Amino acid sequence: MGQTILVSGEIAEDLTYYYATSEQTPSSVALGVLMNKDNTVRQAGGFIIQLMPGASEEIITKLEMKLGEIQSVTSLMDVGNTPEMILEHILGEFGLEIGEKIPTSFYCNCTKERVEKAIISIGREEISQMIADGKPIEVNCHFCGKNYEFTVAELEDMLAKATH
Numbered sequence: 001m002g003q004t005i006l007v008s009g010e011i012a013e014d015l016t017y018y019y020a021t022s023e024q025t026p027s028s029v030a031l032g033v034l035m036n037k038d039n040t041v042r043q044a045g046g047f048i049i050q051l052m053p054g055a056s057e058e059i060i061t062k063l064e065m066k067l068g069e070i071q072s073v074t075s076l077m078d079v080g081n082t083p084e085m086i087l088e089h090i091l092g093e094f095g096l097e098i099g100e101k102i103p104t105s106f107y108c109n110c111t112k113e114r115v116e117k118a119i120i121s122i123g124r125e126e127i128s129q130m131i132a133d134g135k136p137i138e139v140n141c142h143f144c145g146k147n148y149e150f151t152v153a154e155l156e157d158m159l160a161k162a163t164h
């Protein structure tokens with residue numbers, strides 16, 4: 001997993017930008033969340049459509065027209081459209097085939113090793129400072145809030161691995 005600058009703060013726009021720059025894949029990303037008055041989530045969903053290499057101008061033009069016509073994903077979901085129906089709506093005329101369905105769930109793939117790599121990447125100077133402080137450090141994962149602790153000895157190992 002790489003890191004990229006969040007440009008707009010809107011996840012859909014940022015993903016579009018990410019795919020265009022980091023992966024060089026033209027993509028259309030639509031995401032939406034609709035809240036209830038009591039602040040619970042009423043609907044949440046979205047889609048990412050990516051062009052296969054070699055997609056023709058004709059297909060691109062048609063797809064752009066179709067994407068320009070559709071309502072927001074939240075309104076599509078709110079009137080009872082399933083993800084399959086939304087895809088059919090956008091891609092039906094292109095010969096849509098549903099290849100695989102995967103249930104979604106929130107999970108974080110952080111591990112102590114990944115956090116360690118992140119610390120190593122911040123560089124020798126910062127790590128040396130932490131070692132000089134002489135105390136174990138605690139690092140919280142920004143995504144899931146999980147807490148990782150590193151001892152001074154572990155920090156010294158990381159310092160040895162840091163390249164800059």
Ligand SMILES: [Zn+2]
Binds near residue numbers: 108110141143144146
């Ligand atoms: Zn995490």
